[in-house]
Amino acid sequence: MSKLSSHTEVVIIGGGIAGCSIAYHLSEKNIQVTLVERKSLTCGTTWHAAGLVGQLRATKNLTKMAKYSTELYHKLNDKDDLSAGFVINGSVSIAETEGRMQEMSRGASMGRNFGLEIEEISFDEIKEKYPLLDLKNVKGGWFLPQDGQINPVDITMCLAKEAKRMGCKIIENNKVLGFEQKDSKVTKVLTELGDIACDKIVI
Numbered sequence: 685m686s687k688l689s690s691h692t693e694v695v696i697i698g699g700g701i702a703g704c705s706i707a708y709h710l711s712e713k714n715i716q717v718t719l720v721e722r723k724s725l726t727c728g729t730t731w732h733a734a735g736l737v738g739q740l741r742a743t744k745n746l747t748k749m750a751k752y753s754t755e756l757y758h759k760l761n762d763k764d765d766l767s768a769g770f771v772i773n774g775s776v777s778i779a780e781t782e783g784r785m786q787e788m789s790r791g792a793s794m795g796r797n798f799g800l801e802i803e804e805i806s807f808d809e810i811k812e813k814y815p816l817l818d819l820k821n822v823k824g825g826w827f828l829p830q831d832g833q834i835n836p837v838d839i840t841m842c843l844a845k846e847a848k849r850m851g852c853k854i855i856e857n858n859k860v861l862g863f864e865q866k867d868s869k870v871t872k873v874l875t876e877l878g879d880i881a882c883d884k885i886v887i
């Protein structure tokens with residue numbers, strides 16, 4: 685019971701990459717945060733991720749967010765006491781249909797508009813970068829030199845460590861059981877270890 689604050693500005697439920705990233709960003713803005721995880725940090729879907737960091741996404745906002753993530757991973761990589769382990773090896777995307785070609789071309793020009801590095805590459809260049817690929821049905825390809833790979837557990841733990849350093853409370857092995865509401869607004873988060881009054885929640 686003693687680990688819990690009786691009141692905090694924001695309670696975040698879940699200590700995967702999303703919860704820990706939100707904890708990091710809110711703590712950076714001096715917002716008082718408590719993150720509650722039912723088991724251990726990263727034990728959910730995050731633990732299963734392959735860790736591919738691709739920036740070109742289906743929409744402008746998702747692409748912007750993914751681009752920002754790679755910049756953040758660079759920043760965390762450069763900190764001496766953290767081991768984000770971000771490796772920038774670039775990625776190749778291919779199109780096997782005309783529809784996918786159009787989608788990729790549109791995506792590429794949208795990405796370039798806000799500074800995403802993306803090059804259309806020849807069949808020879810595709811083969812050179814990925815020799816095992818069968819080019820029979822391939823219509824075109826793109827190379828994103830700043831894409832990469834990261835260990836999802838390591839980056840989540842880095843974000844959690846930095847959030848903690850900035851004052852965030854992280855409580856593991858504490859399942860959220862329910863909420864109390866007043867005027868359709870959550871005012872209290874009910875957990876196995878006790879209740880936390882709060883202004884806002886993130887689920």
Ligand SMILES: Cc1cc2nc3c(=O)[nH]c(=O)nc-3n(C[C@H](O)[C@H](O)[C@H](O)COP(=O)(O)OP(=O)(O)OC[C@H]3O[C@@H](n4cnc5c(N)ncnc54)[C@H](O)[C@@H]3O)c2cc1C
Nearest residue numbers: 698699700701702721722728729730733734735736859860
């Ligand atoms: C096989 C696989 C490969 C993937 N590969 C990639 C990839 O290469 N690149 C990529 O970008 N994405 C990949 N993903 C997707 C990525 O893993 C997810 O999008 C991401 O991990 C989701 O993170 P999250 O924090 O939202 O969820 P989670 O990691 O699931 O976190 C939710 C947390 O909430 C906790 N929780 C649940 N209920 C409660 C409760 N009542 N009280 C307290 N805590 C609670 C859980 O224990 C869990 O830790 C992959 C996913 C899978 C399955």
